[in-house]
Amino acid sequence: MIIRRPGFGATMAGLAVLLLATAIAALAIGATGFGLGGLLHPGSAGRDDVAWLVLSQIRAPRVVLAALTGAALATSGAVMQGLFRNPLADPGLIGVSSGAALGAAIVIAAGGAWLGSGAIGRWGVPVGGMAGSLASTALLYLITTREGVTSTNLVILTGVALGAFAAALTGILIFRANDTALRDLTFWTMGSLAGATWTRIGLLLPFLLAAAILMAGLASPLNALLLGEADAALMGYRVERAKRLAMLGVSVATGPVVAFVGVIGFIGVVVPHLVRMVTGPDHRLVLPGSALLGAILLLTADTIARIIAIPADVPVGVVTAAIGAPLFVWLLIRLHDVDVPS
Template structure:
């Protein structure tokens, strides 16, 4: 651990620098010919007014949302991999994403006017996704817990089954959806930051702060659990509490993010593993480094998504899948060679 800690300041400083550079590049890049230096134009000038509008109300919210979502998914993936002691674990294994997708599909396909859906307005879909994700996580946790002891194997298997069942129900809803609902649902499942607003960021931020606080608390216990639960218990850590808090952190990080921007894959599984290749297994380093690298990669992916086919926009989930699939296959091949999985 000493060697890993000595690397931490340099790694975190490098990632922080890359994050700032990525954000500035994303702010300066877009389909509209508006750049950061245009902000120096007088507010009464047409160019200055356009710069204020585009940068403040369009690009800035989606960049902040991309940073927060990337950090959230990376934190969730790190916790899942530490909890299951498997570098290929993913937040989707906990059933959070599939439950959020099912709840969202219900609102898009079945929700109508004159109900609480109409009262919530544009917040109906993210609120339903958040409720669905936490409900799915709670049911999964209750199923895997017997006599006060949570079986991670049972949770993993139940999560896979729950995800398949939720996917089947979502498929039924897609089958009966009309053209408008089908288009909205399809676009949501591919992920996009095009609808990002400062209000959505305000909805996501409290959940992410809770997840970040729990992650900081869980760093040392997750290090102890890298060996096995018995050793962690002998070291004085409340193993069952660590499990429940870990799953709560995963739900807080993944559910709201997925509900707001849609399903985005590979960030949670690839980012923590890449960080471990450089920094080692110490979660005191891996968690903050993964959060920054996740923010960098997803901000970069969103920049590609809105510029590759400009003025049209490619769903960011497609970009992360195209970039993440080769990385994921490489991780699988490396795990097979080294006997990790």
């Protein structure tokens, strides 16, 4: 069985073009029925100011947030799958998402009492999400590390338990929440990009940039880890450091994203597999490829979520799961296996 691979440049260029096309389509489609055409031919409709407002303040930030969220979740999933050599791994599996949701939920539940709408209020939710994901990652690391060695099997099992515990605490907060907080809290359990603003994107960017820098150095160690931890160490890779960086990068990427858009499933699990089907297992392609395809798919899902039940806005998490799950099963049946067998 001879393996043929598309080139790095061709793959990335193809995905970038696809992302651009998806973004333009997402900008053009929406509940208000303003197309891009109205902007290109000023004066034709007489409603240009409204159209411009809808595009620049509602659709555009939502498109950007969807792309960033999709990229962050998919890349985190690719890192987790490579690190744990487990095809099901994603930030949700090891409880990072639940920790982030709990952190943000605590801020929101407390919010009515002491948070204003000023800087603290704006930073409160993403910092809460970030703190929640970092705290759950740190706890996970402490529990699963003995004498500097982190057991990856233990990480998965403990992560599942921590995630369930954090979800239970979030549930208690929801149960005890007042009406305002309840609406905000419920919105996470399904995930939605409806709250996108340029301010939020501005808050998100530094975290995602930091995560991107952390993850950029992980491609080679993750490739080596596909041979097992012993061989990776023999090949001169600092395996334990790679594990720490990967867990840190994933929680930095996932925490604030979950804080803003809630828990969106399936993107983190499915996208890396789709990318590997084309590029093969090399993480130097899988990581950037997942970022681009994650952006494309979440953008598509969110556009569907916006228009499928106009004027209602279906939570995007429902769309990704409703479309993603059957698609994934179909792909598994067709391929009969995946590239990262446990």
